[in-house]
Amino acid sequence: MAYTFEESRKRFAIAQKTIPGGVNSGIRLMEKPVPLYFTHGKGSRIWDVDDNEYIDYQIGQGAILYGHAPDGMVEALCQQAAKGIHWAAQCDLELEVSQRLCRMVPSVKKVRFNNCATEAVAAAFRLARSYTGRSKILKFEGHYHGWLDEGLVGFAPSPDEWGPDDAPTNLHPSRGVIQEVLDRFVVARWNDPGHLRVRIEPFAGQIAAIIFEPVVCNTSCLEPVKGMMQAITELCRKHGIIMIADETITGFRFGTGGAQSALGIDPDLTIFGKAVGGGTPFAALAGKSHAFEPIAQGNTIHAGTLNANPLCLAASNWCLQYLESLGDKHPNEINNLGKTLMAGLSDLAHQWDIPLVPQGPGLTFHTTIFKSGQRETTPIRDYRDYIQRHDAPRWAHLRRCLLEEGVRAIERGLWFLSLAHTADDIQETLDRSKTAFRRHAETWSA
Numbered sequence: 001m002a003y004t005f006e007e008s009r010k011r012f013a014i015a016q017k018t019i020p021g022g023v024n025s026g027i028r029l030m031e032k033p034v035p036l037y038f039t040h041g042k043g044s045r046i047w048d049v050d051d052n053e054y055i056d057y058q059i060g061q062g063a064i065l066y067g068h069a070p071d072g073m074v075e076a077l078c079q080q081a082a083k084g085i086h087w088a089a090q091c092d093l094e095l096e097v098s099q100r101l102c103r104m105v106p107s108v109k110k111v112r113f114n115n116c117a118t119e120a121v122a123a124a125f126r127l128a129r130s131y132t133g134r135s136k137i138l139k140f141e142g143h144y145h146g147w148l149d150e151g152l153v154g155f156a157p158s159p160d161e162w163g164p165d166d167a168p169t170n171l172h173p174s175r176g177v178i179q180e181v182l183d184r185f186v187v188a189r190w191n192d193p194g195h196l197r198v199r200i201e202p203f204a205g206q207i208a209a210i211i212f213e214p215v216v217c218n219t220s221c222l223e224p225v226k227g228m229m230q231a232i233t234e235l236c237r238k239h240g241i242i243m244i245a246d247e248t249i250t251g252f253r254f255g256t257g258g259a260q261s262a263l264g265i266d267p268d269l270t271i272f273g274k275a276v277g278g279g280t281p282f283a284a285l286a287g288k289s290h291a292f293e294p295i296a297q298g299n300t301i302h303a304g305t306l307n308a309n310p311l312c313l314a315a316s317n318w319c320l321q322y323l324e325s326l327g328d329k330h331p332n333e334i335n336n337l338g339k340t341l342m343a344g345l346s347d348l349a350h351q352w353d354i355p356l357v358p359q360g361p362g363l364t365f366h367t368t369i370f371k372s373g374q375r376e377t378t379p380i381r382d383y384r385d386y387i388q389r390h391d392a393p394r395w396a397h398l399r400r401c402l403l404e405e406g407v408r409a410i411e412r413g414l415w416f417l418s419l420a421h422t423a424d425d426i427q428e429t430l431d432r433s434k435t436a437f438r439r440h441a442e443t444w445s446a
């Protein structure tokens with residue numbers, strides 16, 4: 001019997017009276033048929049106000065790599081809360097967490113803490129500008145770097161506005177943005193090293209930083225093609241550009257050294273968010289000593305009342321300690337579980353003649369449903385390719401069928417495995433998905 005969502009619907013209607021739009025982050029409106037209200041979560045499961053139980057692959061938009069309410073973290077948080085939540089001052093925990101990060105990630109020699117990755121990105125841009133004396137940032141179409149004016153330039157333009165292939169537009173999806181900010185950005189397409197080399201040439205001496213998601217998780221799940229990371233590294237070194245890896249999602253999900261260790265890259269600055277705080281409002285700007293010189297010298301401001309508060313530090317310390325204790329098991333175990341899930345979903349798609357192909361390493365992956373007439377044999381390569389080939393309305397329909405059977409994927413098509421998911425969870429997910437795929441096949445019409 002498919003789930004219903006009456007209690008969530010009631011609350012969402014009431015919310016309109018006091019919360020503009022009814023949610024506190026715009027993306028939550030993507031959840032259909034209604035943004036859900038949850039009561040509690042444990043491990044891989046989460047329960048809503050209608051008493052529906054979900055096997056959760058949204059997992060706090062990736063932040064809860066450790067599953068919902070892991071016992072050890074709950075204990076660490078309670079112990080710290082009893083001692084103090086916020087001091088706006090120093091404590092031993094910040095030494096411990098910064099030292100752990102330096103030990104775990106080879107490129108990291110210095111760390112500053114923030115409350116979210118959006119802030120850490122803003123700090124990275126300021127630092128890069130201060131260090132190089134230049135004003136422009138190069139970023140890639142389809143890569144997300146937080147919701148502020150600077151982070152969203154060129155993120156997801158519509159096809160009628162995205163400009164020529166060799167010069168993507170630097171539009172912003174929001175109104176109310178400082179227009180001059182857009183002029184400070186050069187936007188390039190992802191996964192085309194030849195294009196990047198040509199795109200950067202006229203601006204090379206003006207570019208302070210290149211920022212990128214090493215594995216793009218905000219548009220499909222795009223692993224870098226051969227030569228992409230080498231091109232970024234080479235251009236940064238050649239032109240004195242600060243290389244910023246935005247590992248908000250990939251950091252720690254891809255292993256203790258982040259995606260940068262897996263890909264063999266050596267960024268000047270790295271953004272860590274989500275899993276570094278395990279669901280608490282916590283992020284880190286980390287990197288090489290030279291890149292932090294402007295802050296160390298005191299001429300470049302980085303601040304925040306709640307930065308490095310002991311409650312978030314206690315959570316982060318638990319998370320990092322836990323990851324270190326897993327050794328080689330992480331990320332191998334979640335990668336293998338994810339691969340099993342991808343294979344099972346592919347089988348179901350085949351059985352019901354749904355043109356769905358999972359793409360990604362396993363620990364995270366995206367389920368693309370190809371538009372009719374589009375080829376399914378080559379992976380999605382970049383943002384334009386994604387928009388042209390992925391059938392977003394059809395995925396939204398299948399995603400709703402999955403939700404109604406208690407399988408919660410991310411609204412935009414991504415799936416995150418957590419360290420709390422087990423082989424039994426994967427089997428149960430596939431059992432529940434059988435009904436969802438059948439219902440989708442029987443009821444979907446373009």
Ligand SMILES: Cc1ncc(COP(=O)(O)O)c(C=O)c1O
Nearest residue numbers: 116117118144145146246248273
């Ligand atoms: C790659 C990336 N960078 C930055 C951010 C912004 O993180 P936050 O929402 O914690 O500010 C996100 C959020 O999803 C992200 O995926």
